[in-house]
Amino acid sequence: MKDGPNIIGIAALIGDHARAEVLTALMSGMALTATELAEVAGVTKQTISSHLAKLVDARLLVVEAQGRHRYFRLADQDVAQLLESLMNVAFRSGAVRTRSSPREPALRKARVCYDHLAGELGVLLYDQLLRSDAFTFGAHGVALTPAGHQCVRALGIDTQALHANRRRAFCRTCLDWSERRHHLAGSLGSALLARFEALGWARRATDSRVITFSATGEQALRGWLADAAGEAARSVATPIAPA
Structure with a gap:
């Protein structure tokens, strides 16, 4: 019986090592740039961009632009x-x-x-x-x-x-x-x-x-x-x- 929302996609997103490190870092409540999150996750800037795009699309993260910089944070308290x-x-x-x-x-x-x-x-x-x-x-x-x-x-x-x-x-x-x-x-x-x-x-x-x-x-x-x-x-x- 397949009832309720499908958790596979969210579980797969969180289960990736780099994305898990990003999400854990953002538990501080702070908003961080892609460069800062790339350092946290131990990946290149190009790679982190792909990860962040997926997390934003899944509504696990939100992004805010301030001047030339873009800051990422957890979408809400539920996350x-x-x-x-x-x-x-x-x-x-x-x-x-x-x-x-x-x-x-x-x-x-x-x-x-x-x-x-x-x-x-x-x-x-x-x-x-x-x-x-x-x-x-x-x-x-x-x-x-x-x-x-x-x-x-x-x-x-x-x-x-x-x-x-x-x-x-x-x-x-x-x-x-x-x-x-x-x-x-x-x-x-x-x-x-x-x-x-x-x-x-x-x-x-x-x-x-x-x-x-x-x-x-x-x-x-x-x-x-x-x-x-x-x-x-x-x-x-x-x-x-x-x-």
């Missing part, structure tokens, strides 16, 4: 989620690189997954907010509770403005390949990472998916999450006065 899921399956099945990058420990600690925080600290963020009753689960997936809205607003994020963006999910989970648990994605996950950077807690490493938290930044992150947990515990402990 990023697909790649992160493939990385999780590959890691689980033992399909790891024969030579680990020197940045591997830092990548596992904290990295950008398209536009939100992944790795150990990304999972910590989601787990701690979950324990703080920041989320509720229903027919439409993950949503913020009133306590969750209060917690996020305390960090300086306008949750109403995020909700107004109908082009993407406000709040959802993404399976983390290195931790094998969920981290937070969606426009909320993106806004949180941007806020961490704006506050100076974290910064993106050059030419890498690594997110580097300073010692004080990680302490501030953990402190904010601890405050959220404390508020949740106090709200549970506070007796409700009879009407």
